Amino acid sequence: MKKKFKFTLAYQILTGLIVGIIVGAVFYGNPAVETYLQPLGTIFINMIKMIVVPIIVSTLIIGVAGTGDIKQLGKLGGKTLLYFEVVTTIAIIVGLFAANIFQPGVGIDMSELSKGDISQYVETTEEVKDNGIIDIIVNIVPTNIIQSMGEGDMLAIIFFSVLFGLGIAAIGDRGKPVLAFFQGTADAMFWVTNLIMKFAPVGVFALIGVTVSKFGLKSLVPLGKLAILVYLTMIFFIVVVLGLIAKMAGTSVFRIMKVLKDELLLAYSTSSSETVLPKVMQKMEKFGCPKDVVSFVVPTGYSFNLDGSTLYQALAAIFIAQMYGIELSVTSQITLVLVLMVTSKGIAGVPGVSFVVLLATLGTVGIPLEGLAFIAGIDRILDMARTVVNVVGNSLATVVISKWEGRFDASKEDKYFATTEKLA
Structure with a gap:
């Protein structure tokens, strides 16, 4: 019997992406596209940002309170950070090897390249340089949690939620009403997430339409070698590096990508991993990862496990x-690896994070900062690829840590696929 075609969310987002590219290409250079479409894209991004903090706070508190063991939580945190450091270091090394082997920058006539404006990142970079690793650690502890929530300071939010969850577990029965409140909050926010996702195709259409109309597809031509190499290296990293890690953990990276096909398409279209964070958390839990692992690993990964960004x-x-x-020299490149290992951590909430990290890093090995202005024009296209790798990397990390803890529920995974295949 022939299966009936269903116009699922993935197809809707893909349609929005294609139509947006067509509209942007047809009206290339027309400021009216940005005037009328940008508000739609901004509304969608704002709706997602609106729900991220309540979901992280509520799910993390529920997960930690359910565990209730500070030793077990410390063990989970240690394993998670160790895994993140190893994988992001591998990503940096893969990026260096790709650039050294294929040499995308050799033979480029810089007079053909148009410069982009990077002044908006310079001030932020100075702040990052001023705030060294010690300051980053100090700032994890918030002075005002409401302010931290308003600013989307992920590490401070995680720190507070973990302590609050431990407090609820410590007071026993008196904490049950509080726990019930946060459980209700999480359930309600996931319902809101599903509602907002119905607007995703419109948001994708608007955002990609504005991007193409501003920069045009021809902006890729002078830097085509870099763009192609970035995409091929990202694919290599997912298939080979993450694929091997998944196989060692007893799972498949392609299986995880199949679960997250809607989210990966959305992340690619919007260049924002934040837009899919709520749905990734929801799906990873349905996939078989325990709630406390999901609610800890996924948000923490947004600060410490940006595989695509560090590779780029x-x-x-x-x-x-x-x-x-x-x-x-080899020494300079080793220095670059070590510096990137530090500068790429803890500033995920900073706009244009990859540019900020590069500005803070290039000077240490004698590379002119002005060079970034030449790749600013195609950064959005490159950002789309690295966002997908970031999402896949964090999702795989959740499964790996769950299996490392011996708490992955394989029956949930089988049930999830059985249900989705039945619905398809």
């Missing part, structure tokens, strides 16, 4: 050096 930063740094004809 390493590749872009070497690309700019090659563009200027600068030969980086």
Whole structure:
């Protein structure tokens, strides 16, 4: 019997993406596109940002209160951070190897390239430089949790939620009404998430339409070698590196990507992993990961496990050096790895995070910061690829840590696929 075609959310988002590209290409250079479409894209992004903090706070408090064991939580945190550090370091090394082998910056005529404006990132970069690793650690502890929630300071929110969850567990029966409140909040917010996702195709259409109308597809031509290499390296990282990690953990990266097909398409279209955070958490729990692991690993990964971003930063740094004809020694490249390992952590909430990290890093190995202005024009197209890798990396991390803890529920995974195949 032939299956009846269903116009699912994935197809709706894909349609929005294609129509947006067509509209942007047809009306390239027309400011009216941004005037009329940007508000739709901004509304969608704002709706997602509106629900992220309540979902993280409520699910993390429920998960921690359910565990109630500070030793077990410390063990989970240690394993998570160790895994993040190892995988992001591998991502940096893969980026360096790709740039050194294929040399995308060699032979580029810089007179053909148009410069983008990077002044908006310079001030932020100075703040990042001023706030060293010690300050980042200090700022994890919030002075005002409401202010931290308003600013979307993920690490401070996680710190408070963990302590609050432990407090609820410690007071026993008296904490049950509070726990019930947060359970109700989480359930309600996931319902709101499903409602907002119905607007996703419109948001994708608007955001991609504005991008194409502003920069045009022809902006890719002078930097085509870099764009192609970034995409191929990202695919290599997902298929080979994350694929091997998944196989070692007894799962499949393609199976996880199948679960998250809607979210990956949305993340790619919007260049924002934040837009899919609520749904990723929901699906990873349905996939078989325990609630406390999901609610801890996924949000923490948004600050410490940006595989796509760190890979791109390493590749872009070497690309700019090659563009200027600068030969980086093995020592300089090792220094670059070490610096990126530090600068890429803890500033995920900063706008244009990859640019900020690069600005804070390039000077340490003698690469001109001005080189970033030449790749600013296609950064959005490159950002789409690295966002997908970030989402896949964090989702896989949740499964790996769940299995490492011996708490992954394989029956849920089988049930999830059986249900989705039946609905398809």
